[in-house]
Amino acid sequence: MNGDANPDADLPKISLSVRDLTVSYGDKRALGPVSMEIAEKHVTALIGPSGCGKSTFLRSLNRMNDLVLGCRVQGEVHLDGQAIYGPGVDPVEVRRRVGMVFQKSNPFPKTIFDNVAYGLRIGGLKDRSEIAGRVERALGQAALWDEVKDRLGESAMGLSGGQQQRLCIARALAVEPGVLLMDEPASALDPIATAHIEELIHELARDYTVVIVTHNMQQAARVSDYTAFFYMGDMVEFATTDTIFTHPSQPRTEDYVTGRFG
């Protein structure tokens, strides 16, 4: 393996580090224990059949599982070296650093501008020109600026499905998190809109760490650098995307990627 021969500086830096993460609802174990690293400024895909725990894993990275009643999280997750489940840690702060885009786009029934500015305003930013600047930048990063720059004051509900999803991405990016989590971001979209989103992910990985859950294997292969395969609450295999799809080491991984089930 190349890693042994090269100095550490060639290895991707680690953005999120997960150690023995276990998530249970009541006394039912839903996920884990899982250990893995998320590489900074790369795209990591989480694949697996329905109910395998990949979305639960994703939600553990920004403490959204806290909002599910009866959910217990054990183990450690470190963001840039700091434990996000440690004592004295405010989940609200964690979510400012780790953004999320949902499967079904959920823009607020406000104007396009107010949607993107939302995260900034709740963070306490008051300077109007700075807000406007960051909104423009975020919409640009989400490849939506040109389409909406003349109608920022219109309701976000008037946008198409694909546009709404890109708006949600822009909204998450405006806060400038280091990490962006995406839970099946294109599953509710048509193929053209999906292609736009995939291109976008490619661009975003230049500046952000992206973790994406997808049930579409071809999509995972197209967009990600690293892939983790989940099955029935366990992470079966984690390696470079290339490895997972061409010579996976686990038979179950191979069965899944060759379409034998799932």
Place this chain on the structure above:
Amino acid sequence: MKRRGRRAGDVALSLGTGLAAALVLLIVVVILGDVVYNGAPRMTLTFLTQAPRDGMTAGGIFPAIFGTVALVVLMTLAVLPAGVATAIYLSEYANPGSRLTRMVRVAVNNLAGVPSIVFGLFGLGFFVQFVGAGIDRTLYGGQRVFGQPALVWAALTMAVLTLPVVIVATEEALAAVPRDLRLASAALGASRLQTIVRVVLPQALPGILTGAILAISRGAGEVAPILFTGVAYFLPKLPGSLHDQFMQLGYHVYVLATQSPDVDATRPILYATVLVLLLLTFALNATAVVVRSHMRRRFAGASS
């Protein structure tokens, strides 16, 4: 079954139920018609803006209108913050499965069915004689200021009466806000309070307003709770402070109808007062209906 028997059965049932519906319509038409017919002639601008004269046989009912408005305003100031806060607490902060939350909901729902006279009992015994007397002892050295029927006590009694209405309407409005939006807000790093204030409440506002207006309309029409907590039949001047008594439209109707020394002379005033009261409650109810349909239109747009 023979065709004739069948048709007879259908005809009988449809006629029977149709008759019921017709009777109900008739009742409404007769009552409203009678009130409008007898009350409209007297409903002039002077009637609405002047004080009563000559033992309620002449003049207007402005003090009763003023008193009703004052009562309702104070009641709303008390019940809206408390009711909305309670609903917010129950649906956004409290643990939904806990026994306490469930018990509170049961208590609130059952309070809604309690007879209004019982609230009058509570108002007299608790507000007037307990709190009021206590205030008199500590702040006024035993002088009777608050320890007697007063505007503030009647308003608070009405507030307790309408509290369940506001709580239930607000909770329904909060629950109608899609969970998606709350999740999106949380994922952007908003605290629970920020999500409530910036996302949930604006969406729920029409529903909350509907509940508020319904409460107000009840407050304008109910008489039993204020009988011993502050209302009076004739006062020489308008209430100037919280511990004054006040006149009220519904109570005025009650006294005029049952205790008027000269029924024929006060008849026109009585009918006109009833008309004013009806117009007021109907205006409020109509506003609630308008707000409710506006809310439906809003949500229809949001889900597309």
Place this chain on the structure above:
Amino acid sequence: MSERQSTHQPGRVVPVGLASAMRPTPPPLGPPPVQPNGRESHGRAARPRLASRRPTLHALAEAAIRVLAFSSIAAVILIFVFIAKEAWPLFHDSAIWKEVTLAKMWFAQQWPGYDAPEYIWQPVSEVPKYAVWPLVVGTLKVTLIAMLVAVPLGVGTALFVSQYAGRRLREIIKPTVELLAGIPSVVLGFFALMVMATWLQHALGLDSRLNALVAGVALSFAIIPVVFTVSEEAFGAVPRSYVEASTALGAARWQTIVRVVIPAAGPGVAAGIALGLGRAVGETMIVLMASGNAAILSASPADSVRTVSATIAAELAEVVFGGAHYSVLFFLGVLLFAFTLATNLLGEFAIGRMKRRLGGLA
């Protein structure tokens, strides 16, 4: 990387097209660091801490919400407690027992100047008398008359609206019933007193102008909307599939309604009746104005009556704070309270049953 080409072993097939679609392989991740807090594993300068930095305004606002919520909840509980507390002396205060006891309230008493023991309610007199039965019977009479009128009219109208009426008729009837619901009870009492009492007296030739019949009919006007609204919802909740099945079996319209729709909506209609009953018993202004307010114990609807609620309303103004009369009136309040609580719970229970029955299909 040479590994990409050397894969083909029996049984291992790469999905078609995937090889060409894949991105250039990134470097594999190094061995997991043992201590994930070392500087060698993270890529940017240490970020600011993840501790909470919420402004005090937040905390104040949340505290305000809690305070308001708790005081409302306290008020709700307080009502139950306070009414009972003021009635409590009746059960233990010997000073009050000189004037009235529970026994004296529920059993016929022998009063001076009367031939036989009687039930008399006359608290304001030289010899105060506190028999509760005249009041209870009065309440029952008025309530019964009100329900006898309101239930057929309310349920009938609901049935008509849900099964027979076209859209136009529905849009006339429903708002009209809401209009009726919006009429304050003092107005209904006024109408009964000024108009209906005279009509009925002329029509039926009754002795007392204000009696149980007048009050009962006026009371029914207040109950009809309650029964209508809940029943109409219940009829509307009956699944179309029930109706279609019955029609397909050859039943006439009226047979479907009587044998399928009404039974299915039964619990809901029962709930409406229960809620209406609670409302009828607790209603004050209508009876205060139209029932004649004479505590007569009789079976005839043509006699004046006094109901429990009207008694409280009429007598509380003059009563001595803390005295026997005062405690008895609060006791009557407890009775009302308990009764409406029971009918409410019954109604909720019935609605719950209806939802469960029809919930899977509706």
